[in-house]
Amino acid sequence: MTRIHDVGGRRGFGPVPQAEEVEPPFTETWHARVFALVRVLIARGVMSHNEFRFAREQMPPNTYLSASYYERLLHALETVLVADGVLDAEDLAREQGAVAGKAQTDAHG
Amino acid sequence: MPTADHSPTPAVRTAALERLLDRRGVVSSTELDDWIDDVVSRRNPAAGATVVARAWTEPALRELLLTDGNAGLDAMGLGWAFGLHADRRFQVVENTARVHNVVVCTLCSCYPTALLGPPPGWYKSDAYRARVVLEPRAVLREFGLELDDDVAVRVWDSTAQTRYMVLPARPAGAQGLSVEELAELVPRNALVGTALARRP
Numbered sequence: 071m072t073r074i075h076d077v078g079g080r081r082g083f084g085p086v087p088q089a090e091e092v093e094p095p096f097t098e099t100w101h102a103r104v105f106a107l108v109r110v111l112i113a114r115g116v117m118s119h120n121e122f123r124f125a126r127e128q129m130p131p132n133t134y135l136s137a138s139y140y141e142r143l144l145h146a147l148e149t150v151l152v153a154d155g156v157l158d159a160e161d162l163a164r165e166q167g168a169v170a171g172k173a174q175t176d177a178h179g
Numbered sequence: 180m181p182t183a184d185h186s187p188t189p190a191v192r193t194a195a196l197e198r199l200l201d202r203r204g205v206v207s208s209t210e211l212d213d214w215i216d217d218v219v220s221r222r223n224p225a226a227g228a229t230v231v232a233r234a235w236t237e238p239a240l241r242e243l244l245l246t247d248g249n250a251g252l253d254a255m256g257l258g259w260a261f262g263l264h265a266d267r268r269f270q271v272v273e274n275t276a277r278v279h280n281v282v283v284c285t286l287c288s289c290y291p292t293a294l295l296g297p298p299p300g301w302y303k304s305d306a307y308r309a310r311v312v313l314e315p316r317a318v319l320r321e322f323g324l325e326l327d328d329d330v331a332v333r334v335w336d337s338t339a340q341t342r343y344m345v346l347p348a349r350p351a352g353a354q355g356l357s358v359e360e361l362a363e364l365v366p367r368n369a370l371v372g373t374a375l376a377r378r379p
Contacts, residue, residue: 078285083306100193165195
């Protein structure tokens with residue numbers, strides 16, 4: 071049984087989004103960080119390429135289709151790391167709060 | 180900017196992941212910095228353009244690249260030195276007067292990143308992944324590439340095990356140029372099949 075990620079041949083998608091001929095490899099800092107995290111964690115054996123791919127493919131259709139490419143990687147990364155026990159979900163939520171709080175403080179000077 | 184949705188942004192989520200993993204000693208931020216620096220400085224379409232330029236000028240290397248892409252890259256000192264998957268196959272597909280090749284990964288975004296750097300946004304788009312296997316000529320037309328009816332189009336769907344690069348046809352009027360000058364004629368899109376090599 072296939073899933074939503076298997077889009078080859080599906081109809082209903084519009085024009086291919088065009089971009090500049092030469093674009094930077096990463097347009098946002100977090101894109102580069104997510105990409106690097108995925109590659110380094112796999113290279114270090116913290117997660118396998120197969121389980122990471124599987125996590126991406128298990129995303130619910132609505133979540134998958136409305137997520138950008140790097141959002142999909144991020145979602146799968148969080149899922150695998152928590153499921154494998156590398157990180158605790160509560161610790162992660164707490165860290166997100168700390169990062170967001172610091173960002174607010176920095177923004178307001 | 181205030182929004183109705185107060186869930187953490189992707190940037191916040193990524194920073195949180197990185198900080199936790201660093202603090203736990205799983206992977207350091209410095210390792211990530213080094214990886215990104217390596218990708219940005221060494222893995223880029225110019226490397227692929229050089230492979231093409233040398234294939235155009237060295238028949239033995241061209242033959243090796245077409246029969247065993249990994250061996251061809253090794254012979255050029257450009258092996259899959261990224262160390263991620265030494266067993267990953269690199270296959271070069273050659274454009275001719277009768278055949279035009281184009282590459283996709285319909286399931287995700289498999290791409291010869293270790294050689295060319297990260298794939299472009301359009302390659303990763305759902306629209307490209309869905310449509311290029313269904314109506315390649317229409318998609319190529321969107322890129323400004325119109326193929327004659329007597330040219331066959333071959334679409335190569337990449338996998339976790341096999342990555343493809345197109346060897347575009349050498350353009351007319353490109354005799355007597357150096358490898359560097361020839362490489363300048365090869366835009367990144369020609370390595371994926373959505374463009375041709377430029378004329379000098």
